[in-house]
Amino acid sequence: MKPLRSVAGLALVFVGSSVFAAPEAPKPTSVRAIPTGARAALSVVKVSAADAERVKAHSFKPANVLRAIPEDQTDGPSLVATRRPVLKPGPATPKLNVAKFGETVHNAFKENVRGYALGLRKNGQPILTLIWDSARTPNQGGKAWTLDTRMHVASVSKLMTAIIATKLLDERGLSFDTKIGSYLPTYWNEGTNASDITFRELLTHRAAFTVYDGDYASFKRQIEMGVSSNAANGIGYTNGTFSLVRVLTATMTGGVSRNATFEPPVAMSAANTAAFNDAMWDVKTTDAFLAYAQAKVFTPSGVAGVSAAPSAGGAFAYAGKADTQGWDSGDLRGELGGAGFRLSVNDVLDVMGTFRRKGTIVSAAKAKEAIEATLGIDQAIDTPAGKIYNKNGAWRTGKSVTDDIEQSVAYFFPEDIECVVLVNSWLGTQQASLRGTIRDAYVANLD
Numbered sequence: 001m002k003p004l005r006s007v008a009g010l011a012l013v014f015v016g017s018s019v020f021a022a023p024e025a026p027k028p029t030s031v032r033a034i035p036t037g038a039r040a041a042l043s044v045v046k047v048s049a050a051d052a053e054r055v056k057a058h059s060f061k062p063a064n065v066l067r068a069i070p071e072d073q074t075d076g077p078s079l080v081a082t083r084r085p086v087l088k089p090g091p092a093t094p095k096l097n098v099a100k101f102g103e104t105v106h107n108a109f110k111e112n113v114r115g116y117a118l119g120l121r122k123n124g125q126p127i128l129t130l131i132w133d134s135a136r137t138p139n140q141g142g143k144a145w146t147l148d149t150r151m152h153v154a155s156v157s158k159l160m161t162a163i164i165a166t167k168l169l170d171e172r173g174l175s176f177d178t179k180i181g182s183y184l185p186t187y188w189n190e191g192t193n194a195s196d197i198t199f200r201e202l203l204t205h206r207a208a209f210t211v212y213d214g215d216y217a218s219f220k221r222q223i224e225m226g227v228s229s230n231a232a233n234g235i236g237y238t239n240g241t242f243s244l245v246r247v248l249t250a251t252m253t254g255g256v257s258r259n260a261t262f263e264p265p266v267a268m269s270a271a272n273t274a275a276f277n278d279a280m281w282d283v284k285t286t287d288a289f290l291a292y293a294q295a296k297v298f299t300p301s302g303v304a305g306v307s308a309a310p311s312a313g314g315a316f317a318y319a320g321k322a323d324t325q326g327w328d329s330g331d332l333r334g335e336l337g338g339a340g341f342r343l344s345v346n347d348v349l350d351v352m353g354t355f356r357r358k359g360t361i362v363s364a365a366k367a368k369e370a371i372e373a374t375l376g377i378d379q380a381i382d383t384p385a386g387k388i389y390n391k392n393g394a395w396r397t398g399k400s401v402t403d404d405i406e407q408s409v410a411y412f413f414p415e416d417i418e419c420v421v422l423v424n425s426w427l428g429t430q431q432a433s434l435r436g437t438i439r440d441a442y443v444a445n446l447d
Contacts (some may be wrong), residue, residue, distance in 0.1 A: 015066035021164060044261055045257075045262050046263055049265065051283065054283055058282065058283060059218040060279075061215050062331075065215070068340075069395075071392070071396070074430050075435070075436045076430060078437045079427055080104060080437055094446035095385065095415060095446065096129050096417065097447045099126070101441055101445040104129060105421075105437070106130055107141045108437055111319075113133070113317040114133060115133035115134040116132050116421060116422060117422050117424075118148050118420070118421045119349050119420050119421075120417060120418070122415060125419055131146060132145060135149045135316070136340065137323075137324040140326055141313075142326070143313055143315070148299075148345075150314045150315070150317035150343055150371035151406055151424060152329050152341070153343050154393030154394050155392065155408075156343075156393040156410050157242070157337065157341040157393065158242045158376045161242045161246075162203045163351060163376065164249065164289075164292065164360075165199055166366065166375065168248075169199060171251040171296075174199075174278065176199050176370075177199070178198060180197050180244075180348070181194070181195025183251045183258060188224060189266075190223055191226025192229075193228070194223045194227060199245075202244060203242070205235060205236060205238060207241045208228040208236070208237040209240050211238065211290040214238075214243035215334045216243075220400065234376045239337075243336065245337050246336055246337045247281070250292075251285075255289075255292065257326070262276065263274045266400075267357065271278075274398065277432075289361065294306055296361070300354060300358075300360040301360075301361070303343075303350050307329055308415070309331045309333070316404075316426040317404040317423060318405075319403060320429070326404060337419050344422070345421070348408075348410055349418055356371070356412065357416065364392075383414075385413075385415070386412070388411055388414070390409055390410065390412075390435050390439070391409070392407070394406070401429050405424075406423075411435075416440050419442075421438060
């Protein structure tokens with residue numbers, strides 16, 4: 001079906017009131033050598049022929065990842081033209097005017113994006129749906145957006161990883177301040193202070209990582225470099241702190257023994273044997289992380305078949321409204337944790353609502369604790385209605401408006417409202433902030 005390019009192409013559902021638009025179709029520092037006893041504890045794992053073939057094809061940074069540029073944390077301008085002043089809450093706490101919020105968002109987006117999908121739920125029930133234009137242009141399959149269209153959600157994956165880690169710790173009776181040292185692979189040479197990093201620090205970008213990237217080779221190198229012990233210098237946005245969680249998940253659950261060393265099926269040089277072992281660890285821990293995430297977070301939320309690989313009907317990334325030649329960002333298994341998950345608006349909303357309220361992942365009290373601790377969350381913003389919490393994501397081929405980008409944002413609002421938006425282009429030639437636009441639309445429409 002050829003996507004429509006006018007206001008008639010907006011499919012909008014507002015539940016509980018009137019519809020306002022007619023819907024239509026650095027260099028290493030000192031490292032700590034592995035103690036003799038720890039080396040003796042290593043257990044050799046025989047590798048199957050099938051796994052050996054997977055390693056032959058393995059790359060820590062395949063071509064599709066090398067081309068991509070994850071988002072930075074600077075916000076551009078908002079697309080909302082005016083913003084209501086943030087006032088101190090009065091006797092009556094204001095509430096979101098959902099219809100006006102939807103109108104504000106759509107007016108900001110409609111002439112500035114290739115396409116988008118927005119879902120707003122209250123107590124888990126849909127109260128607003130906005131769908132606009134192309135997930136894929138006609139010459140690339142002609143897919144229109146739906147709330148079930150999957151796209152690489154980039155760093156919104158971090159919110160998912162934080163929820164997975166919250167479950168992982170909670171079912172073991174462990175706090176967010178648990179140190180990671182007992183769960184790191186034994187064969188790693190841990191640098192200064194690495195063992196003392198806590199899960200809270202990993203999940204709030206306070207682990208003092210200086211290596212940004214989220215692939216196995218990068219975060220392993222960071223642990224072997226060590227980190228600063230100065231908490232004031234520990235804040236730095238990195239993908240690696242979240243991608244490391246996939247290894248910790250595997251060792252904590254027994255999916256991969258932390259003492260394992262993988263033996264290649266044929267004789268290799270020492271260097272090649274070490275590289276084979278690293279690659280096998282990457283493959284096996286990613287498998288274990290995905291299996292745990294599916295069983296403990298996604299399935300309880302009613303979300304099936306979660307993957308880092310593109311799906312047949314998934315969205316492509318574009319430069320903007322006029323771009324017709326999009327980009328498929330490819331299989332991103334090696335980035336899982338800090339990025340990599342391919343999810344739809346409904347998928348992310350299902351997980352957020354289940355986590356926040358249902359008690360089938362963790363208790364509502366534990367979820368509230370995790371949200372208020374900003375695990376996997378970028379910003380906690382005061383508004384007249386209360387705090388709002390967001391996580392944004394972007395994955396792009398470059399920084400120019402002629403480069404392709406896929407963007408996402410997830411918000412926890414007061415009133416038990418969640419909002420998720422996926423956009424498969426820049427927001428206009430100003431490269432406006434997605435999360436800033438949603439924030440400003442929310443604040444501007446509190447009554």
